[in-house]
Amino acid sequence: MTASTTRRTTATRSRLAAVASIAVAGALILTGCGDQTKDNGSDSSETSAAPLADKLPQAIRDKGVIRVGSDIAYAPVEFKDDSGKTAGIDPDLAAAMGKQLGVKFEFQNATFDTLIGGLASKRYDIAMSAMTDTKDRQEGIDGDTGKKVGEGVDFVDYFTAGVSLYTNKGDAQGISTWDDLCGKTMAVQRNTFSHDLAKDQAEKCKKDGKGTLKIEDFATNPEAETRMRSKGADVVSADFPIAAYSVKNAGGGKYFEIVGDQVEAGPYGIAVAKDNTELRDALQAAVQAIIDNGEYKKIIEKWGVADGAITEAKINGGS
Structure with a gap:
């Protein structure tokens, strides 16, 4: 899978983005169980x-x-x-x-x-x-x-x-850029860079009067994905390698799809x-x-x- 990177400026930071691609291999995502493993x-x-x-x-x-x-x-x-x-x-x-x-x-x-x-x-x-x-x-x-x-x-x-957006497969809901998130619900792992970008975008949506971006944050990324799978959220954001791995492996590649370009390479x-x-x-x-x-x-x-x-x-x- 290949994705390009676009530049996106937020209220608090601006980063140069870079072109990136990834061909991800591996097994199904398995979470660690419990602290201090x-x-x-x-x-x-x-x-x-x-x-x-x-x-x-x-x-x-x-x-x-x-x-x-x-x-x-x-x-x-x-x-x-x-x-x-x-x-x-x-x-x-x-x-x-x-x-x-x-x-x-x-x-x-x-x-x-x-x-x-x-x-x-x-x-x-x-x-x-x-x-x-x-x-x-x-x-x-x-x-x-x-x-x-x-x-x-x-x-x-x-x-x-960089950072990517992904949705349930076949249910992109018109999302291809971060500005398309206004009026949507995002699930995201808390205190990550994706979480920071989501909060910046929520402020932008509010300022532009284009609808509310609701953010639901979770302790782990798999929890955010589960929320989206259950239709409790429209979209998840994560670092591109993680998003691409999930898209390839979750449900044998049948659960998710990446929408739009990755942003904010760092x-x-x-x-x-x-x-x-x-x-x-x-x-x-x-x-x-x-x-x-x-x-x-x-x-x-x-x-x-x-x-x-x-x-x-x-x-x-x-x-």
Whole structure:
């Protein structure tokens, strides 16, 4: 499946969009069950034998584990496969990084809206969960109120993705752009970038007098999809890789269809607490190493998302 990206300006942000396409492969979406489900995402070598091990904080080297907060219900980025193992783009990238750093990445399941708080409370060392790197998240700003609500996080960017709309198959209801959402009901995972865009669009619909965009937010994307399947919502928004995966796999490809172009392409980032700069820099070095040695390309191509690949692991590259 191929989709292009258009530029869309909201009241709070404007991003450059990029052309992207995806040929998604895999199994049916399976959600993680319960918080703190643990999976070792790496078969890494001993710390002493890893080329970048000395870049890690000593405490992590001693443990041999990086604890990863993740919403493991967002295929194909991270999800539970048929055997119950954590699978997807992020676990595969983490395993490759683990070889460079000499540690295991231990994925722990949580809802997306608790991940940054989990970093602040030191429940996790990092959050890796298709999280868009934005200035608000970097600075700890609540996007709705504009007020500072936390210390913010640093990001190590590792992928690029836009946002898509999808509906029940054969029931697009005339939706092809975000302006077509006025008068509709959207289901969306809360506190995601899609949720932010939906709230911006709702304000635009109200300002333009074109009808109300009703937003229903859920803890996970599969819950939002279930709401749409039951006709409780007209449309779902999610990052394009996730939308395309659902369209291809849910109901054997019979449930959903993407409508219109993806918008607002931006970087996914690995989130790290502001005071953990040593770990942040080690992760940046590891991402760059797997880009340079070709492992990154193999993983991205395996999941059919090559158009979202990056060539440089930047820190806080989001806007």
